[in-house]
Amino acid sequence: MDSYIIVDEKKCGLCGGCVAVCPVKVIIMYKDHLKINDGCIKCDKCIKVCPSGALSKNE
């Protein structure tokens, strides 16, 4: 199953903002990429916080 949030890796600067605001902590920031685990509650907070517009909804 595709996740609700998709990451544009070219825009993501691995700043950690989305990880910090995710209320269910499903985003993990590895050294060189983000991973979104199951359990997203579709609150869109990560999209709002992202400074570079790297996150969007998978619609």
Added chain:
Amino acid sequence: MNNNYDVIIVGGGPGGLYAASVIDKGYKVIVFEKDEVIGEPIICAEGISNYILKQFFNGTDFPFIRNTFKKVKIKYKGYEANVDITDMGVVTIDRTKFEQYIARKVQEEKGFEIRTNSFVVDAKVDDDGVRVFLENGEEFFGKIIIIADGVESYLPGKVGINSVCSLKDMYSCYQKIISDGTIDDDVMIFDFTPSVTPGGYLWVFPRGNKEANFGIGVTSSEDCEKPYKLLEEYRQKYYPESKILREFPGCVGVNQLAKIYGERAMVVGDSARAADPITGGGIDNALRTGNFAGIVANLVLKGNDFSARRLSQYQELVEKDNGYSLKKQNQLREMLIEMSEEELDKFFISIINLFNGKTVSSDIYSLYSLKFSLKTAGMVINFMGSLMKDKYLLKMIMKLLWK
């Protein structure tokens, strides 16, 4: 039993490294850092005051200073104040060199281990100790854990400390390192114009040689354009000829966590949301909280009692510290966010009128020159104290004005 430690520290930024540097020699301590090299990559505007650095490091001739400022320019809509801050010792540092400087102390003076390329994915606390798991499956054991994993603050939740940051407490930032002939290396600039930077500010912190850390931070709950777009618009308007050397997004959470300790655990720096609520500056408070975590680690290791009750000393020390006035600054931040544009106009134009052409230094500042109500005066000084990274001003105003 190679993987047994007294203290496990997660995060090799200023907070984690400084905590390690305070722990007594002889204990077995390890710092885990997920990146390959300490001090890289850097997401920071690198502004701090020399006065603060001297509280945490011996000597005066720091090898990581880039540039020292003589003036601060505060901009708001069409207004601006130019304030002499020669005596305040506000500088930009080379964060890479800075972190490597602390790391050397940790390794050479204390003999502790720093393991890079080591991402901690999970941690568990039970009666016997702390267990920490790396991405590659390795497992480590410790008596206590100091969590300094930065803004993402992923690990506190694993040991029962809630660190989810609300949108209104998060500055969403974007920075470009630019090179431009019009940059004046002596002057740091803050622009608070709301249309430019809603619920935050834009900064230009020269690094010397006409290069500057040029960035913007907005409050994440504001409904506005993304920081990367706002910053580029400003660049095209004010620095159209500039060359971009590097650019990156960044985030800073403010409003310190309600609880920064737990059973066998302490949380420091950005992970504890310890940054200054007005400026988002957090290097100083990472050092400050790291210092107290290190002190308390020594105490509990000596006493061999790692209960939350014993570790609560850490939070007490942090909050008793005179320089630590985050709660008041956070109240002010919340007031600023809620102000109407008209109120913001009044607030910033008062500041600009009051400070334009003045010289600010901690000892000569006198309160009675303010013609406002005490509360406004309190807000103004609180605000300026934050901006100038001067905790002395903040302490004074808290004593006098805030109950």
